[in-house]
Amino acid sequence: MDGDHDGHALAQVSAQAMWANDNASRGLGMTLVSVAPGEAVLSMVVRKDMVNGHGICHGGFMFTLADSAFAFACNSHGEPAVAQQCAVTFIRPVREGETLTAHALERSRVGRGGIYDVTVRAADGDAVAEFRGHSRTIGGRSPSTKSS
Amino acid sequence: MDGDHDGHALAQVSAQAMWANDNASRGLGMTLVSVAPGEAVLSMVVRKDMVNGHGICHGGFMFTLADSAFAFACNSHGEPAVAQQCAVTFIRPVREGETLTAHALERSRVGRGGIYDVTVRAADGDAVAEFRGHSRTIGGRSPSTKSS
Amino acid sequence: MDGDHDGHALAQVSAQAMWANDNASRGLGMTLVSVAPGEAVLSMVVRKDMVNGHGICHGGFMFTLADSAFAFACNSHGEPAVAQQCAVTFIRPVREGETLTAHALERSRVGRGGIYDVTVRAADGDAVAEFRGHSRTIGGRSPSTKSS
Amino acid sequence: MDGDHDGHALAQVSAQAMWANDNASRGLGMTLVSVAPGEAVLSMVVRKDMVNGHGICHGGFMFTLADSAFAFACNSHGEPAVAQQCAVTFIRPVREGETLTAHALERSRVGRGGIYDVTVRAADGDAVAEFRGHSRTIGGRSPSTKSS
Numbered sequence: 001m002d003g004d005h006d007g008h009a010l011a012q013v014s015a016q017a018m019w020a021n022d023n024a025s026r027g028l029g030m031t032l033v034s035v036a037p038g039e040a041v042l043s044m045v046v047r048k049d050m051v052n053g054h055g056i057c058h059g060g061f062m063f064t065l066a067d068s069a070f071a072f073a074c075n076s077h078g079e080p081a082v083a084q085q086c087a088v089t090f091i092r093p094v095r096e097g098e099t100l101t102a103h104a105l106e107r108s109r110v111g112r113g114g115i116y117d118v119t120v121r122a123a124d125g126d127a128v129a130e131f132r133g134h135s136r137t138i139g140g141r142s143p144s145t146k147s148s
Numbered sequence: 149m150d151g152d153h154d155g156h157a158l159a160q161v162s163a164q165a166m167w168a169n170d171n172a173s174r175g176l177g178m179t180l181v182s183v184a185p186g187e188a189v190l191s192m193v194v195r196k197d198m199v200n201g202h203g204i205c206h207g208g209f210m211f212t213l214a215d216s217a218f219a220f221a222c223n224s225h226g227e228p229a230v231a232q233q234c235a236v237t238f239i240r241p242v243r244e245g246e247t248l249t250a251h252a253l254e255r256s257r258v259g260r261g262g263i264y265d266v267t268v269r270a271a272d273g274d275a276v277a278e279f280r281g282h283s284r285t286i287g288g289r290s291p292s293t294k295s296s
Numbered sequence: 297m298d299g300d301h302d303g304h305a306l307a308q309v310s311a312q313a314m315w316a317n318d319n320a321s322r323g324l325g326m327t328l329v330s331v332a333p334g335e336a337v338l339s340m341v342v343r344k345d346m347v348n349g350h351g352i353c354h355g356g357f358m359f360t361l362a363d364s365a366f367a368f369a370c371n372s373h374g375e376p377a378v379a380q381q382c383a384v385t386f387i388r389p390v391r392e393g394e395t396l397t398a399h400a401l402e403r404s405r406v407g408r409g410g411i412y413d414v415t416v417r418a419a420d421g422d423a424v425a426e427f428r429g430h431s432r433t434i435g436g437r438s439p440s441t442k443s444s
Numbered sequence: 445m446d447g448d449h450d451g452h453a454l455a456q457v458s459a460q461a462m463w464a465n466d467n468a469s470r471g472l473g474m475t476l477v478s479v480a481p482g483e484a485v486l487s488m489v490v491r492k493d494m495v496n497g498h499g500i501c502h503g504g505f506m507f508t509l510a511d512s513a514f515a516f517a518c519n520s521h522g523e524p525a526v527a528q529q530c531a532v533t534f535i536r537p538v539r540e541g542e543t544l545t546a547h548a549l550e551r552s553r554v555g556r557g558g559i560y561d562v563t564v565r566a567a568d569g570d571a572v573a574e575f576r577g578h579s580r581t582i583g584g585r586s587p588s589t590k591s592s
Contacts, residue, residue, distance in 0.1 A: 018201030024209065027197035049175035052219065053166030059231050060212025061172065067208045071200065083207050084557075085529055085578060087235035087383060089430065091406055108423055110387050113528075115426055117413070127404055130411055132428055134385065134529060233381055233430060235531060237578065239554055255561075256571055258535050263574055265561070267551075275552055278559055280576055282381060282533065314497030320505065323493035345471035348515065349462030355527050356508025357468065363504045367496065379503050383531035 007037040011076035015040070018075060025068045028061065032072065038106030038116075040072035046098045057094040059129075065102045066118040066131035073104035074114050074135035081114060081135040088131045092122075099123045102131075112137045155185040159224035163188070166223060173216045176209065180220065186254030186264075188220035194246045205242040207277075214266040214279035217252035222262050222283035229262065229283040236279045240270075247271045250279075260285045303333040307372035311336070314371060321364045324357065328368065334402030334412075336368035342394045353390040355425075361398045362414040362427035369400035370410050370431035377410060377431040384427045388418075395419045398427075408433045451481040455520035459484070462519060469512045472505065476516065482550030482560075484516035490542045501538040503573075509546045510562040510575035517548035518558050518579035525558060525579040532575045536566075543567045546575075556581045 015035040019025070025032075025042070028050075033041040044065045052058040067086060074081040094100065101121050108115040118131040163183040167173070173180075173190070176198075181189040192213045200206040215234060222229040242248065249269050256263040266279040311331040315321070321328075321338070324346075329337040340361045348354040363382060370377040390396065397417050404411040414427040459479040463469070469476075469486070472494075477485040488509045496502040511530060518525040538544065545565050552559040562575040 020201075021199075021203065022201035022206075023197050024200045024206035049171050051169075052172045052216075053168075053170040053223075054228070054230065055169065058170075058172035058212065058215070059234070060208065060215045063211045063215070063234070064206065064208025067206070067211070068200075075201075080202065082202065082241075083238055085235065085237045086207070086211070087233065087428070087531070089233045089404075089411060090231055091404060091409075093230075108385075108387060108426055110423075113387075115385060127406075130404055132383075235383070235576070237552075237559060239552060239557075256533075256535060256574055258571075261535070263533060275554075278552055280531075316497075317495075317499065318497035318502075319493050320496045320502035345467050347465075348468045348512075349464075349466035349519075350524070350526065351465065354466075354468035354508065354511070355530070356504065356511045359507045359511070359530070360502065360504025363502070363507070364496075371497075376498065378498065378537075379534055381531065381533045382503070382507070383529065385529045386527055389526075 010078045011035045011037050014075050014078055015072050018072065028064065030065065030068060033101070035072050035076055037076050038073055038109070040069045040076065040104045041101065042069045042072065043099060043101040046094055046096050046100065048096055051096050059090055062090065062094065062100065062120055062129045063088050063131070065100055066120050066129060067133065069102035069104035069118050070116045070131065070133040073106060073116050079137045081137045084134045084136050086131060086133040088129055090129050092126065092128050094122060094128050100128065158226045159183050159185050162223050162226055163220050166220065176212065178213060178216060181249070183220050183224055185224050186221055186257070188217045188224065188252045189249065190217045190220065191247060191249040194242055194244050194248065196244055199244050207238050210238065210242065210248065210268055210277045211236050211279065213248055213250045214268050214277060215281065217250035217266050218264045218279065218281040221252035221254060221264050227285045229285045232282045232284050234279060234281040236277055238277050240274065240276050242270060242276050248276065306374045307331050307333050310371050310374055311368050314368065324360065326361060326364060329397070331368050331372055333372050334369055334405070336365045336372065336400045337397065338365045338368065339395060339397040342390055342392050342396065344392055347392050353392070355386050358386065358390065358396065358416055358425045359384050359427065361396055362416050362425060363429065365398035365400035365414050366412045366427065366429035369402060369412050370429070375433045377433045380430045380432050382427065382429040384425055386425050388422065388424050390418060390424050396424065454522045455479050455481050458519050458522055459516050462516065472508065474509065474512060477545070479516050479520055481520050482517055482553070484513045484520065484548045485545065486513045486516065487543060487545040490538055490540050490544065492540055495540050501540070503534050506534065506538065506544065506564055506573045507532050507575070509544055510564050510573060511577065513546035513548035513562050514560045514575065514577040517550060517560050518577070523581045525581045528578045528580050530575060530577040532573055534573050536570065536572050538566060538572050544572065
């Protein structure tokens, strides 16, 4: 890679290859808003089938949105990486119909390990969850970049 | 509550009321295997729409299963409680079609705060994820127990 | 408080009152470099009595430096706050004699809860640990500000 | 290793070699109470120089005690292991003069990764902190066992 332009192109290619196979994120109605080296933004509308026994969005779906943003960010460098450990703090409840946006940003990348912070926001801009994920590259190149 | 019998009965009543409204857990095909004071077991089969861009179960669904088991365990005492902060470690990948079982156990309950550990196992008994959740009671009694 | 100036003055006053009583941080040779609303910087030299059985700085002392920075940041608003839950990732080993600097920044403050991120860096600028702390205000005002 | 007896002997040998070099744990006045495969118990009295600006034991020292117990437990198998990521929840404040005991137990050990839970208790048996640590073996054998 020679610079920013190539880094961005690689992030796009990696993301598109992942997205095409990501039944989970697409099945939940997520939108891949943007991706860049070490960064990704995804959004999702809270559906009726995401509401729990307290009448609010099940935390698992807020986590899943953040985890997907994390996955796109940590795979943006063209080396396959998987989640090892993740933590999430729930800040305020979310209702059916709200649109959530998760913005993942790389905090650290040393050796095979990476740390990514993801903030999940409601449409009014309020942070509703804060997530931190730890990734580890698993060797090899992304399928999408093997021929490049 | 006078003792174990009442504690178990309360846990059952709380769980059934929550389960009836829990679109999220039911929509993912979860089964509520058992519940007891401070404890819950839920299972789920990994469906095709839970697989991510690496061809394995999206970590978000493993988290969501653990989070549901946590929710049933921390709400088993008849006081509504919500998740504040949760962490998960992914130990090995999980494939489509595998049956996962999450067993939540109370580690600590002091004042309004609780700590619950959840182990998610595959059918062969391997632990595939370890989860720790922090709950906080939110005041009032569970809807299901208000009249009792 | 009317604005930035008052916020900064309050942060200074709170920090000085805490520091005067903080045997722990002073006993470890920490220096309070700076404090501002939602922010604090502390430094510490790794002493011989901070080295563990692997010949490197015991992670506990890296945590303690980060935890002190977190404490000064979350107490910078004039309301006493305590740590509830903290997580730390160790990125690279640190040797005796290295100077570590911890920079705490507020990520979220809603109701009584706060989230603070602390990066611990070595003298060469490398991040050696990443810390995230959750605080909770405990009611009342800081002793130092009661008369103001 | 042929069985439990050898596992215990190895844990003892590893622990004694680590302890001899562990300036940090000894300097804080810790006592190595017991060690076994995947398990360790350490205790410590809260000294005057461990008290923070709120007049209670600095969380960093509670973490450090737990972290030491974690280190002895994750190094008990004769393969050097280091801490990667740790989280701690503070349950109740601790005063100067209290004796704390940390009991570390292995929850998971797969490949190079391990998960250890440590409960820190006060003399009255109350849990005052819950800790979870993630370790990773770093290759080679413990110095103490190289000749065996």
